[in-house]
Amino acid sequence: MSRGVARRSLRAALAVVAFLFIFAPVSSLVIWSFTRRWFWPHPFPQEWGLFYWKQVLQGDLFRALHSGFLIAVVVTVLTLVLTVPLAYLLARYPIPAKPLILMVFLLPHAFPQLPVFVNSTTLLYRVNLGGKFWGVVLIHMVGALVYAVWTMTAVFKSIPESLEEAAWNLGASHLKSFFSVALPLATPGLIASTLLVFLYSLDEFTGTLLVGSPFVLTLPVYMYRTSVGYELQVASIAALILMLPGILLLVLLERFLKAEYLSMFGRL
Amino acid sequence: MRRSARLASLAIAAPPLAIVVWLFFLPFLSSAHLSFQREGEWSLRNYYLVWRLYKLDVLYTLGISLVSLMLVVGIAILLCGYLRIVGYRPVEFLFKIPLFVPFVVVGHGMRVLLAPRGTLNSALAQAGLIDLNDPPSIAFTWAGIVVSLVWKNLALAVLLVLGAYRAVDETYLEAARNVGASAFRQIRDILLPMAAPSLVVASAFMFTSMLASFSIPLMIGSGEAPQMLMVDVFYRINYQNDLGTANALGIVSYLLAMGVAGYYLRTITVKS
Numbered sequence: 001m002s003r004g005v006a007r008r009s010l011r012a013a014l015a016v017v018a019f020l021f022i023f024a025p026v027s028s029l030v031i032w033s034f035t036r037r038w039f040w041p042h043p044f045p046q047e048w049g050l051f052y053w054k055q056v057l058q059g060d061l062f063r064a065l066h067s068g069f070l071i072a073v074v075v076t077v078l079t080l081v082l083t084v085p086l087a088y089l090l091a092r093y094p095i096p097a098k099p100l101i102l103m104v105f106l107l108p109h110a111f112p113q114l115p116v117f118v119n120s121t122t123l124l125y126r127v128n129l130g131g132k133f134w135g136v137v138l139i140h141m142v143g144a145l146v147y148a149v150w151t152m153t154a155v156f157k158s159i160p161e162s163l164e165e166a167a168w169n170l171g172a173s174h175l176k177s178f179f180s181v182a183l184p185l186a187t188p189g190l191i192a193s194t195l196l197v198f199l200y201s202l203d204e205f206t207g208t209l210l211v212g213s214p215f216v217l218t219l220p221v222y223m224y225r226t227s228v229g230y231e232l233q234v235a236s237i238a239a240l241i242l243m244l245p246g247i248l249l250l251v252l253l254e255r256f257l258k259a260e261y262l263s264m265f266g267r268l
Numbered sequence: 269m270r271r272s273a274r275l276a277s278l279a280i281a282a283p284p285l286a287i288v289v290w291l292f293f294l295p296f297l298s299s300a301h302l303s304f305q306r307e308g309e310w311s312l313r314n315y316y317l318v319w320r321l322y323k324l325d326v327l328y329t330l331g332i333s334l335v336s337l338m339l340v341v342g343i344a345i346l347l348c349g350y351l352r353i354v355g356y357r358p359v360e361f362l363f364k365i366p367l368f369v370p371f372v373v374v375g376h377g378m379r380v381l382l383a384p385r386g387t388l389n390s391a392l393a394q395a396g397l398i399d400l401n402d403p404p405s406i407a408f409t410w411a412g413i414v415v416s417l418v419w420k421n422l423a424l425a426v427l428l429v430l431g432a433y434r435a436v437d438e439t440y441l442e443a444a445r446n447v448g449a450s451a452f453r454q455i456r457d458i459l460l461p462m463a464a465p466s467l468v469v470a471s472a473f474m475f476t477s478m479l480a481s482f483s484i485p486l487m488i489g490s491g492e493a494p495q496m497l498m499v500d501v502f503y504r505i506n507y508q509n510d511l512g513t514a515n516a517l518g519i520v521s522y523l524l525a526m527g528v529a530g531y532y533l534r535t536i537t538v539k540s
Binding site: 122228 | 273274277280281283284285287288289290291292293294295296298299302350354356358359361362363364365366367368369370371372373374375376377378379380381386387388390419424427428476479480482483486487497498501502505511514515517518519521522525526529
């Protein structure tokens with residue numbers, strides 16, 4: 001009997017500690033975003049309200065959200081177009097220099113990004129893309145391509161080749177078997193990979209800060225600036241908006257996303 | 269392969285390769301080149317400056333990463349053991365949330381929570397645990413960086429370690445239970461040894477990512493020396509416009525990352 005009590009209290013303690021640990025930073029954001037005025041050392045804000053939400057959605061935050069979203073869409077579409085055929089090729093055909101190609105797409109994961117991107121920024125300024133929309137798109141694509149090539153190659157590898165061989169035997173061309181056999185079967189994996197790329201671009205901070213400043217503003221950079229400038233309400237609202245797509249994804253897709261994809265999302 | 273097929277595959281592979289080579293490999297190589305350049309001439313002065321100004325920062329970065337990693341791995345081993353043996357879905361779900369919270373948001377959330385006038389101190393003062401006239405601060409210290417890195421990485425560790433624990437066959441655990449092994453013994457003697465290879469891989473990855481963390485220490489670090497290496501690189505560029513020293517610091521960070529990768533490869537090859 002007492003063992004049962006001990007067991008149940010351990011369980012309850014675990015739930016409480018885990019809940020507090022995970023939600024402490026998140027709830028602070030929520031409190032600050034609805035704060036109108038909060039004079040120290042009062043335990044709670046003196047005035048609550050939607051004041052800053054209203055103010056923020058008409059100002060710079062909306063512009064940052066808009067341009068960040070646009071960049072993420074462009075990055076996702078371009079990455080998808082470039083990566084799907086390459087991933088299929090890498091998964092199926094003995095193309096020349098395959099290990100070298102795979103290595104090119106692996107190494108960016110192994111090294112710190114910031115010192116590399118410092119020099120990438122110089123290169124982009126040299127071709128007049130620094131501080132421009134397309135410069136930011138390109139720097140996002142470096143990371144996006146790396147994620148996409150690895151996840152999508154794995155997706156195509158998981159589809160049995162025999163299915164396509166059957167199509168070839170029945171007289172279908174390679175192009176036809178790709179579009180009517182491989183691509184439909186790969187769609188769920190490709191969707192997960194696309195969401196990963198979209199979220200990567202939406203959340204990207206380092207490259208945008210270096211390449212985009214001061215002209216291209218996305219939500220993470222905007223949030224960083226307001227937070228460091230102690231506009232805590234504004235920064236907290238930006239942070240909550242930034243969290244929204246990821247949390248939606250988690251709630252809607254938790255059961256469908258395999259652990260390997262979830263772990264990829266954890267690296268963003 | 270036929271010639272036309274070769275050409276087609278070249279056309280498919282070239283554009284994405286070109287982007288990664290142009291904006292990652294060339295800049296990576298130019299780090300090495302620029303780190304030996306000072307006022308247009310070859311020189312070792314950048315490395316001398318790194319040694320003189322930043323040797324503490326290197327140790328600080330390694331120390332913070334190591335402490336965070338120990339905490340993450342230690343908690344994950346026990347927590348996942350509980351989740352594997354007893355099972356608790358809601359808690360498992362809770363630990364997936366940080367996976368989807370971007371690093372910058374973690375940085376700001378922790379700043380608001382842990383600052384001297386943050387929500388944590390406010391709550392503790394309500395409970396009468398601290399004096400608000402002299403509030404302690406966790407943010408803007410090394411502990412703030414550690415807490416934030418642990419918060420973000422614990423989710424990844426739980427995901428990977430739990431996956432490895434789940435791959436351990438239930439019959440081993442049943443056999444241990446039959447001879448009276450406690451939950452702790454089941455973790456220590458069965459789950460942990462069998463999950464060790466995955467744990468090494470996850471640790472190596474997390475350690476490199478902690479070494480290279482930028483937005484979290486930028487937002488929650490002290491702003492005074494010593495700093496995390498990535499913040500040093502950024503300040504060197506932004507405030508001193510000193511590309512040479514920044515790149516020498518970059519090279520040091522690559523070497524640290526390679527050291528971790530080397531250790532990880534050796535462990536893997538020794539195991540197999």
